Amino acid sequence: MKVRIIYLYSDLCHEFGEEYNIKMLVKYIKLSGADVQVKYHTSKEIIDFSKYDLFYLPSSKKYSQNLVLNDLSRYKRDIKKAINDGKFFIVLGNSMELFGRKIRTKKGLSIPCLDIFTYQTREEKNEIVSDAFYDFNPLLEHKKIIAFKNKNTNIVHNEKNRMFLLSDSYNEKNFFAMELVGPILVRNPYFTLYIIERLFNNLGLEFSFKEKNVVEIDAYNAFVLKYITNKNLD
Amino acid sequence: MKYSICIIMHKLGLFRKKLNTKVYNYFNNLSKETLKEVLYPKNFIVILDEDENYYIQNMLIKALKRENKKVIYNKKIEDDLTNFLLKSSNTLSFIIESDYLVLTVNKKSLKSIDFKYVKYFLINDINQNYSYKNPDEEVVIKEVLSNINYKTNLILNIDNPYVNFLKHMHKGKSIGYGLKQRSVKSLNKDYLFKCPVCHENLTYKSRYFQGFGSYICPNNDFETGIKTFEVEKINLDEHYFKLDGNNYKLNSNYLYDIYFLLGFYSLSNSLNIDLKIISSVISEFSNFHKTVEINNVKYNLFEAFNGNVLDYQKKIDFIGKSNKPFIIGFSKILDCSLTDSSWLYKINFRPLSKLKDVFIFFDDAMMLEVRLKLDEVKCRDYNKISGDGEVNVLMPKNDLKKFVEVLK
Numbered sequence: 001m002k003v004r005i006i007y008l009y010s011d012l013c014h015e016f017g018e019e020y021n022i023k024m025l026v027k028y029i030k031l032s033g034a035d036v037q038v039k040y041h042t043s044k045e046i047i048d049f050s051k052y053d054l055f056y057l058p059s060s061k062k063y064s065q066n067l068v069l070n071d072l073s074r075y076k077r078d079i080k081k082a083i084n085d086g087k088f089f090i091v092l093g094n095s096m097e098l099f100g101r102k103i104r105t106k107k108g109l110s111i112p113c114l115d116i117f118t119y120q121t122r123e124e125k126n127e128i129v130s131d132a133f134y135d136f137n138p139l140l141e142h143k144k145i146i147a148f149k150n151k152n153t154n155i156v157h158n159e160k161n162r163m164f165l166l167s168d169s170y171n172e173k174n175f176f177a178m179e180l181v182g183p184i185l186v187r188n189p190y191f192t193l194y195i196i197e198r199l200f201n202n203l204g205l206e207f208s209f210k211e212k213n214v215v216e217i218d219a220y221n222a223f224v225l226k227y228i229t230n231k232n233l234d
Numbered sequence: 235m236k237y238s239i240c241i242i243m244h245k246l247g248l249f250r251k252k253l254n255t256k257v258y259n260y261f262n263n264l265s266k267e268t269l270k271e272v273l274y275p276k277n278f279i280v281i282l283d284e285d286e287n288y289y290i291q292n293m294l295i296k297a298l299k300r301e302n303k304k305v306i307y308n309k310k311i312e313d314d315l316t317n318f319l320l321k322s323s324n325t326l327s328f329i330i331e332s333d334y335l336v337l338t339v340n341k342k343s344l345k346s347i348d349f350k351y352v353k354y355f356l357i358n359d360i361n362q363n364y365s366y367k368n369p370d371e372e373v374v375i376k377e378v379l380s381n382i383n384y385k386t387n388l389i390l391n392i393d394n395p396y397v398n399f400l401k402h403m404h405k406g407k408s409i410g411y412g413l414k415q416r417s418v419k420s421l422n423k424d425y426l427f428k429c430p431v432c433h434e435n436l437t438y439k440s441r442y443f444q445g446f447g448s449y450i451c452p453n454n455d456f457e458t459g460i461k462t463f464e465v466e467k468i469n470l471d472e473h474y475f476k477l478d479g480n481n482y483k484l485n486s487n488y489l490y491d492i493y494f495l496l497g498f499y500s501l502s503n504s505l506n507i508d509l510k511i512i513s514s515v516i517s518e519f520s521n522f523h524k525t526v527e528i529n530n531v532k533y534n535l536f537e538a539f540n541g542n543v544l545d546y547q548k549k550i551d552f553i554g555k556s557n558k559p560f561i562i563g564f565s566k567i568l569d570c571s572l573t574d575s576s577w578l579y580k581i582n583f584r585p586l587s588k589l590k591d592v593f594i595f596f597d598d599a600m601m602l603e604v605r606l607k608l609d610e611v612k613c614r615d616y617n618k619i620s621g622d623g624e625v626n627v628l629m630p631k632n633d634l635k636k637f638v639e640v641l642k
Contacts, residue, residue: 017579061370148574161265219600
């Protein structure tokens, strides 16, 4: 049985190196004992939500974000059904904004979004640029998410389903979204494995990860050992 | 009177000290008012340089001084140039007393300039770095367009589609420069640029470096267009290029550096600087790597600028063509961030995949190893290289010093 991944709007959404997350997913799924196929969807193609197990949507430029939103709007019901059915969504960077209720621009305009979840986005005057080290409790001893923020928005009205302490993340069933970049899955191999293990359980696959000299894990551990201290935690 | 006092305070550096918030806000507003009174020289030149290379500014200053012109220029790019401009002004007349005023700016500092007084505004590239800077070229384009005046003369590198877009949008005069169309081997499709008008992929007739080249949009009339200054021929091996029928020295291994020289040439021609002076300044430009010999091994030391995608790319392209062992690394990913490695993913490292020996130096460079392996570059931790031979090394300046000390 193959794990079926679709990289949504791969022609429009490829900022901050997030397109390399797919390579990480493929590598780690194979190391975990399964076959995988990836569809690189482009904006002119139709999406059949029944054909895939995992939907991947990373950051895009501003004009591309509008194009993605317009196109995704016709799939609102399919998206809701897929989420309710327990399908996996990894949504990163500014793509997280699309799944909320609306985006309020700094000029006061209100842009309706997919309204899948109740959070909203508010554009700010200034850019928010910083390192981010977040606790993610399901990872237990390897708890930290290493990421970077480069955005000019804030997610608001998001109290209940945050993945991390701050509001720029959301998790419901197998929908994982964060307004962060990295590339996330490359920088955070334990988080990647957490997603894959959940995915395997969902699909009835046996998860057995062969962890020997995996460079991403060595790089992650070396970074955490050197840099993560109490004073630079969020 | 209050404007003169404001200028005196800037000259004495009083705004640099910590002031009470209300006092600071009052003088900040007063500074902006005072700036409106400043009278600029007729020859007011602005150069957009997000990467802080200063190559074009340095060449221009040299050329102007050789023509015995008085030049005032900033040595450092600041987000707000109000302090610099007021410090440079006469306290009583508010005149910046100079033949030329040359400012190198970033997109933030554009706001402190009144473009109706700017004679020429040169843009060689719109920032493509991803570290602590907005990655969206359209944001930079909007900032530029919202600040410039229709009277501003633009001098633009139109081999870059985003810079060329300014030429299309600008209501005033523009001069374009670039390289002559020539057939080159096709480069990786991942690094193509999109049409800034309709956002579809551009069709390239030729490509020189990443997304720079001769292009046309299949959907509309956006294309490279005619260049006022066009390099006709380039010979990297013999270190020269041909422009307007004359040969000029190219003291660099990198194709991309021609754009700096061409930008300087275009600006100098527009300012009617003597051609002999232009030629001499171009021949003095040098961007070769240093070489150091230790224990019978020659180390070619290439200085890396972490965060600067184009600079890394030109060096990777050059190093990838040689068969020599290669050592790469850094002790810090960026000065301003511990985590932002996204800029590494905008560089095509595949040219290194042909090399047999690629070594990583410094512990923090493990994320670099992760990145290289994603581009199928076989790399391993640094091992001492013995015997005769030549090795290429790419590291930031301070790390190169540490590396050389380790070797010794």
